[in-house]
Amino acid sequence: MRYATVNSPAGKPVLVRIDKNDMATPIGRAFETVGVDPLRLLFANRRSPRRAEAIGEPFPMGRVRKFYSPVTVPSKVVSVGANYRKHIAEIGLEVPPFPTSFAKYPSALIGHRDAIRYRRRDTKQVDYENELMIVMGRRTRDVKAKDALDHVFGYTVVNDVSARDHQFSGDQFSRSKSFDTFMPVGPWIVDTSDISNPQKLPIRTRVNGKEVQNNNTSDQIFSCAKIIAFLSRYMTLEPGDMITTGTPEGVGWGRKPQLFLKHGDVLETEIVGVGTLRNPIKVYK
Secondary structure, three states, X not given: OEEEEEEOOOOOEEEEEEOOOOEEEEEEEOOOOOOOOHHHHHHHOOOOOOOOOOOOOOEEHHHOOOEOOOOOOOOOEEEEEOOEHHHHHHHOOOOOOOOEEEEOOHHXXXXXXXXXXXXXXXXXXXXXXXXXXXXXXXXXXXXXHHHHHHHEEEEEEEEOOEEHHHHOOOOOHHHHOOOOOOEEEEEEEEEOOOOOOOOOOEEEEEEOOEEXXXXXXXXXXXXXXXXXXXXXXXXXXXXXXXXXXXXXXXXXXXXXXXXXXXXXXXXXXXXXXXXXXXXXXXXXX
């Protein structure tokens, strides 16, 4: 089953449950109350999104014109970096002894088809990072790796867009990765009933139709289960929390010559079995 936050044909933002026939059933209202996310609200009320009652008539996904991030107001987004063996090799880093993590702020969230926007004077080295994103489904603290995936609601696609000239200026990572619009997520969440093993997913990125990343989540150094177990030692993971899991080789920074996103480019972020994001690049003064 898939879940997305979209505008209905009537123009109202809703959380929908999508069946195998691409019919979307509204199960929650988005942006109705400031700071309240409909998916997190279902979890808080102990209502399973899989069994939540419809609040409107089903409609075909083909009629959707606007996507939002599937989780509109996560309590936190935790990013894990340097987590693919081939990516570590391309940028010349040592294999880390534990998952490297940092914050990526929710104000950067956008949806499928939204533009990644930035001012020319703010950065000249905008790079792409295709990543599998975990969406938590249960309150989680100190879970063992063998049990960690039982706490997951589902998976989605994220591009951890990064301003490399800020990232490597000696400052912390969070600012370079949290510009407004630097976190496209979606188009939907695929729940764990359809993805039993997140470590066997082909992951591909295209810029203007040209493939620039192609690997598999099997190349991850720390599996999704190990990442959850590690993070939950130090912080409580709440339902709806989002965790990025690192990017494979092929990032623009590591290429010769380097490749950075520019005005008019179209970025496609695909994880087979999950979905494909498509986001244009808009640079302004």
